[in-house]
Amino acid sequence: MNESSIHGRSDGCDEYVDVERRAALHALRRGAAAMVGRRRRGAAALASSAAALPRVAFAGGGGAPARDVLVFCFLRGGMDGLSLCPPYADPDYVSMRGPLAVPPPGALGGALDLDGTFGLHPAAAALLPAYQAGDVAFVQGAGSTDPTRSHFDAMKLIEGGVPNQGASAVETGWLGRHVAAMPPAQPGALLRAAALDDVFPLTLAGAPQSLAIPKLAEFDLDGYGSTRALRQSRLRTMYEAIDGPLAAGALSTLDNIDALSSIDFDGYAPSGGAVYPDSTLGEAFRNTAALIKADRGVEVVEIDKGGWDHHDNQGVGAGRFFDMIGELCQSLGALHADLGSLMGSVTVACMTEFGRRVDANGSAGTDHGRASCMVLMGGNVVGGRVVRDWIGLGPAALDDLAVPVRIDYRDVLAELLTDRMGDPAAASRFPNHAPTDLGLFDG
Numbered sequence: 123m124n125e126s127s128i129h130g131r132s133d134g135c136d137e138y139v140d141v142e143r144r145a146a147l148h149a150l151r152r153g154a155a156a157m158v159g160r161r162r163r164g165a166a167a168l169a170s171s172a173a174a175l176p177r178v179a180f181a182g183g184g185g186a187p188a189r190d191v192l193v194f195c196f197l198r199g200g201m202d203g204l205s206l207c208p209p210y211a212d213p214d215y216v217s218m219r220g221p222l223a224v225p226p227p228g229a230l231g232g233a234l235d236l237d238g239t240f241g242l243h244p245a246a247a248a249l250l251p252a253y254q255a256g257d258v259a260f261v262q263g264a265g266s267t268d269p270t271r272s273h274f275d276a277m278k279l280i281e282g283g284v285p286n287q288g289a290s291a292v293e294t295g296w297l298g299r300h301v302a303a304m305p306p307a308q309p310g311a312l313l314r315a316a317a318l319d320d321v322f323p324l325t326l327a328g329a330p331q332s333l334a335i336p337k338l339a340e341f342d343l344d345g346y347g348s349t350r351a352l353r354q355s356r357l358r359t360m361y362e363a364i365d366g367p368l369a370a371g372a373l374s375t376l377d378n379i380d381a382l383s384s385i386d387f388d389g390y391a392p393s394g395g396a397v398y399p400d401s402t403l404g405e406a407f408r409n410t411a412a413l414i415k416a417d418r419g420v421e422v423v424e425i426d427k428g429g430w431d432h433h434d435n436q437g438v439g440a441g442r443f444f445d446m447i448g449e450l451c452q453s454l455g456a457l458h459a460d461l462g463s464l465m466g467s468v469t470v471a472c473m474t475e476f477g478r479r480v481d482a483n484g485s486a487g488t489d490h491g492r493a494s495c496m497v498l499m500g501g502n503v504v505g506g507r508v509v510r511d512w513i514g515l516g517p518a519a520l521d522d523l524a525v526p527v528r529i530d531y532r533d534v535l536a537e538l539l540t541d542r543m544g545d546p547a548a549a550s551r552f553p554n555h556a557p558t559d560l561g562l563f564d565g
Contacts, residue, residue, distance in 0.1 A: 134431025138273045189544040192422045193470040199430030201474035203495030207260045211239040214515040222482045231439040240508040245448035248455035256506040261496040263528040271490035276475035281324035283552040294328030296551045301329035311419025318406040338409045339387035385416045396460035399449045407453040411460045433487040466501035469542045479524045491524030502564040533558045
């Protein structure tokens, strides 16, 4: 379906705006009922998910983790993989893409060459050093095999790991099932998975010791500092006197407040000359680096970035996509530089719910498509390459003028869980799917 009739919006189509609105309202409801207030929003987000939070003891720092920390970045809205990683040498690319074609390498505003066929959007230049170091792989033509082009359905099915199985089948997330099935990477760790957002994502649903914390530096009890210790003591006494999931969640909240307050997120100084964007996304990646370096047993960090539904004025050398992909890739490049040798025990995976159509619409944007481009980064990624099963952009090769899904995203993630997260039953995290190994990681 061509959605070129949807125009005049800078924030996406009606459905995407509704998805974002529902998420915002959900976050407000959570905050209104929380036991902590104005500034310390992270603890508020936890209170409503107490049933999934058994009380455990916090483990101190130790040696290197036995398996990788996963940073999962969900690009909500439908990120245009043909702009991030343009197939500039495809004979049909320019004619099919029209005014949104990224110029070839060497031209003014041209792509940065990756392998003689694919390039990197010039605004994504901050990611090139990590690619050249062999730590980044682009997986082009990847996505969900479910044909839906609905944001809501596509996100739900991807996060649940159940494409082609109906939204009603989704109760837990693929990553939540992984965390629940695995022993802690660091025995006794209190915080195993964190979503740096107001809303707890479906991806992590079912994961124990997991929290939604939008700002790690602000995860604390609100109110006057002079009475903080007394209030915390009384809350702990009150919840220790009762049983049930609410008490368990509240006590875990208090334990996490103490544990995370010992990490100086505000004063954190990045290493390796890393410069994070001065933005919410940049702060999330900066805080992720600080959390990983603190070595407190976190296994998964999810960072969501919305706003990729570019039906209007998408742009090439400037515009909304240019700014957003630059912010994302600067954040990724900074994390790579900041962690340095620690990237040997960290894997980053970025994906979106679907890509965009190949052709530009009448509003200088792109409409809902099928496949997009996944980004993998880490010291054990077999990188410095564009992984694809490319059949070209000729009209006969397309799926209703969209790039067809040639690589199932579940194959990528199942291999990641097996090779880098130590999950011996990774295939079972994606029901009714037999994963294919793509050779993406050093096992």
